[in-house]
Amino acid sequence: MLIDVTAAALSSFSKEVMSVPMSNGRIASHTNEGRNKMRSIRPLSVGIAAVLGVSLLAIAPAASASGAGVQAAACATLYATAGFQGGSRSFSANDGNFDGNVWSNGRSMNDDTNAVKNRCGHTVTLWEDSGYYGDRHVMRANGEDSDLGNNGFSNRASSLSGF
Structure with missing residues (x-):
């Protein structure tokens, strides 16, 4: 070009x-x-x-840098343990399947999310099943949830969308 x-x-x-x-x-x-x-x-x-x-x-x-193919800054971070503890993993794009993903501590992260920080300027959605199916937990823009167990979504996330 x-x-x-x-x-x-x-x-x-x-x-x-x-x-x-x-x-x-x-x-x-x-x-x-x-x-x-x-x-x-x-x-x-x-x-x-x-x-x-x-x-x-x-x-x-x-x-x-603003076009396709270049990843934006990660703004959604998931945590393995309530209180933003344990392993973490940040996202800047949709992920339709957590199978094979690991936390920063090396553990598998599928069905193991217990807290989330959304520093994006838009909502981010956690999905119970891969491919953005099943029950969901919507995080408002610039919000956080230190214990997904309070919402009945502890250890259930298998995909993430909103990017």
Whole structure:
């Protein structure tokens, strides 16, 4: 995509620059005067294209940071033990199946969540079954629950959505 943008910018620039008026008022074409003017402009076009390309390369990583494929900062953290204790794991994207996931202490986390902190600016939902099915526990934006047992959801989470 970066090359396409640079090529398109150069092509557009070249069309404008290459239409050089000659001393007789006509547009430069295949005459010697036109060729000489074109030769003097060509290095300028290449230089501008090089600067444009470098500028776009510098901008591209910053622009892509907000795009797909780059993970946002983790804002939902689940805990193995009530009171935000034991192992923890943070999320920045949906996870449809906790099978195979482990807590920071190495233990399996499927059906083992007992507390949650939601620092996201939106709701996050814990699901009893993988694939976002079954009973659910919805965490409000910027909320926390230090004991999911108080809500009847202790050791039941198998998936998470809301991202």
